[in-house]
Amino acid sequence: MTTHLCPVCHYPGLADPPWSEAGPSYEICPSCGYEFGVTDDDLGVTPESWRRVWIDRGHPWSSTAPPPPGWDGARQLRR
Numbered sequence: 251m252t253t254h255l256c257p258v259c260h261y262p263g264l265a266d267p268p269w270s271e272a273g274p275s276y277e278i279c280p281s282c283g284y285e286f287g288v289t290d291d292d293l294g295v296t297p298e299s300w301r302r303v304w305i306d307r308g309h310p311w312s313s314t315a316p317p318p319p320g321w322d323g324a325r326q327l328r329r
Contacts, residue, residue, distance in 0.1 A: 254266060254267045254268065256281060256282060258282045258300050258301050259284075259301065259309075259323065259326060260326050260327050261279055261282065261326060263281075264279060265277060269286060273287065274286040278312075278313075280313030281311060281313070281317075281321075281326065282300065282312055283313075284297065308323075309322075309324045
């Protein structure tokens with residue numbers, strides 16, 4: 251199974267590419283909570299500004315599902 255990298259927080263487990271020739275995926279990153287096609291297109295929030303807010307909030311896991319074992323948002327972003 252191929253996974254894709256979140257360009258906001260570098261989470262390596264997105265099911266679809268965030269954007270493609272067909273448009274945005276509308277997938278919500280479970281790590282940072284960015285929804286491709288909504289957060290950017292509908293709300294006008296850039297990935298860079300969302301990243302800054304996510305970092306300022308302490309890199310929290312955003313999904314209601316538990317994070318992967320050993321998940322660390324700060325370490326993930328440094329990769």
